[in-house]
Amino acid sequence: MSTQDTKRVIRIATIGVEDRTRRTLDVVFKGPGEGAYALVEEGLAESIIFDFDCFNAAVLWEDYRKRHPKLPTLVMSVNHKEVPDTVFLRKPIQISSLFEALEKIKVRMDRLQEEAGTQLDHPKLHAHSGTVLDRPATIPSKFQKDDELDRLCGGVADVSLDNLQDIEKIFYNPYLYFQGVLDKALRTALENDTGVLISGMPEQVVLLPKNNRLLCASPEHELKALCLVPVQQRLITISLLNATDANTHALRQRIEQSLQHGKPLDQFIWKVALWTARGHIPTGTNLQQPVQLTRWPNLTRLLLTPYSLQIASLWHKRSYSLLETAQVLDIPQRYVFTFYSGAQALHLLKIIPSDAVAVIAPKEDTKQQAFFQRLLSKIWGKSGSQRVAT
Amino acid sequence: MNLQQQYKIIFTGPPGSGKTTAIEALSDIPPIKTEEVASDMTRLRKEKITVAMDYGLIKLADGEKVHLYGTPGQERFDFMWDILTEGGLGLIMLIDNNRRNSLDDVEFFLDKFHSFVDDQRIVIGITQMDIKPEPTLAEYYSRLAAMQLRYEPPLFEVDARDKRDVFLLLQILLVSIDPLLKF
Numbered sequence: 001m002s003t004q005d006t007k008r009v010i011r012i013a014t015i016g017v018e019d020r021t022r023r024t025l026d027v028v029f030k031g032p033g034e035g036a037y038a039l040v041e042e043g044l045a046e047s048i049i050f051d052f053d054c055f056n057a058a059v060l061w062e063d064y065r066k067r068h069p070k071l072p073t074l075v076m077s078v079n080h081k082e083v084p085d086t087v088f089l090r091k092p093i094q095i096s097s098l099f100e101a102l103e104k105i106k107v108r109m110d111r112l113q114e115e116a117g118t119q120l121d122h123p124k125l126h127a128h129s130g131t132v133l134d135r136p137a138t139i140p141s142k143f144q145k146d147d148e149l150d151r152l153c154g155g156v157a158d159v160s161l162d163n164l165q166d167i168e169k170i171f172y173n174p175y176l177y178f179q180g181v182l183d184k185a186l187r188t189a190l191e192n193d194t195g196v197l198i199s200g201m202p203e204q205v206v207l208l209p210k211n212n213r214l215l216c217a218s219p220e221h222e223l224k225a226l227c228l229v230p231v232q233q234r235l236i237t238i239s240l241l242n243a244t245d246a247n248t249h250a251l252r253q254r255i256e257q258s259l260q261h262g263k264p265l266d267q268f269i270w271k272v273a274l275w276t277a278r279g280h281i282p283t284g285t286n287l288q289q290p291v292q293l294t295r296w297p298n299l300t301r302l303l304l305t306p307y308s309l310q311i312a313s314l315w316h317k318r319s320y321s322l323l324e325t326a327q328v329l330d331i332p333q334r335y336v337f338t339f340y341s342g343a344q345a346l347h348l349l350k351i352i353p354s355d356a357v358a359v360i361a362p363k364e365d366t367k368q369q370a371f372f373q374r375l376l377s378k379i380w381g382k383s384g385s386q387r388v389a390t
Numbered sequence: 391m392n393l394q395q396q397y398k399i400i401f402t403g404p405p406g407s408g409k410t411t412a413i414e415a416l417s418d419i420p421p422i423k424t425e426e427v428a429s430d431m432t433r434l435r436k437e438k439i440t441v442a443m444d445y446g447l448i449k450l451a452d453g454e455k456v457h458l459y460g461t462p463g464q465e466r467f468d469f470m471w472d473i474l475t476e477g478g479l480g481l482i483m484l485i486d487n488n489r490r491n492s493l494d495d496v497e498f499f500l501d502k503f504h505s506f507v508d509d510q511r512i513v514i515g516i517t518q519m520d521i522k523p524e525p526t527l528a529e530y531y532s533r534l535a536a537m538q539l540r541y542e543p544p545l546f547e548v549d550a551r552d553k554r555d556v557f558l559l560l561q562i563l564l565v566s567i568d569p570l571l572k573f
Contacts, residue, residue, distance in 0.1 A: 059452065211523070211526070295531055295544070298546055298547055299562065300547055300558050300559065309561060310569045310570070312544075316544065317510075328570075329570070369571065372568055372571055373571055373572065374451070374452070378451070379448075379557055
């Protein structure tokens, strides 16, 4: 194949393409297309394969073109489609026709790049793994943001219960990290119904759970780095901030500062959990144990990781295990794990005995679902870059 | 008559909670407002009040329309509420945290719109938390727990002036009704 002689990997996303076809494409790109093409999420894509025979294709197409007016696009359908500025591929797909069409896409990409007059359009990828090494400067900022959130969920592949070695890789121990210190401090504060002070860290940290406030002078990038390094537990102390014996002027000042200038505590805990977990789950988590949300996290103010709304809704309605959740929503497990780690850190989950529940997929009201889907697409397109809560 | 054109989403809450602003953020047409100069105690907090309803419209690609209705906030207009809410797909309740008895407001409006609670088609946005952070969300949840509702509605901090918040609240309402929706 002619594309094999270049070192460039074209990142392709799919829209409206059935899972089975997408898996087939993945197999093709990892087989004869290896080193030339890689399937990625939409936010990372340089080109798109769009299935015009999918449900509600016209609406999806309109929304897609609003998001990406110029992205080189391969349109596939059983019937011939004249869609301006696209390359057509007739179904059923022949591998040779697919590669021919993708060659045309590549030409369009080159032309666009020339027009843009930039050399930055093609991110470097590992030819074999498809891992992104750096991001092109031309990706719009909203997708950079989405990409960051996606990265926050790590790169852990889906696991099967049959493979113990793989399962071991998905766990981490929060208590080795700052996340664990924070959790101990939070528990202490809640048990004693007061604020607490964490000392022994690069900066002191004050927690006032009753007011949902936290004071921490460390800048975010330092905290992020801190989350990845095991902490020396023996150096750290957690002490109560009791207003009645707020014995020192400095301590009283810290409490007042926290109330006035502190950050929301739930946002901080959520972030720290996500930074630490990176798509893993705390050790001891039973993948088959049903869990349920006691209440929704305040998602309008938290980092909104992929599928967090759907997972929250599912777990608020009834209990599902982590593996069932990924299956029911048909999403990669790492997104479920990420949400689980965040919600667990905020103490918003309860474990339900396995024998008390039977797995029931949510009822599908197709007519309502189709309408809601159209409305959601409209809102999604309209909200654009505003959709990511930070 | 095309029934698809009857889809509607209701916004409710006390005066000044941000209903009109939220509808403005979502509507594809300039919203229709029925505001009058407040002549009662409300004037201390808001110069103009909605006396009949606010109306906005979301137009979907295939010609379908989603009507957005904002109920008048004041209790003396509550005869309008049943008319406006009949057949509503979902309810977005906005609560002004800066009001003296905002916890009571939640209870009052949940009671008035209990059918949406029973049908699990409701989401609550708490506004003005930047101005007055208390009661906290935890306190609202405690009040909900005390009400022993069959369904505990999700509630979130929102700024009705921030379109991102309003869009997200509507997304949450839709996904909370149907978790299988795809983004």
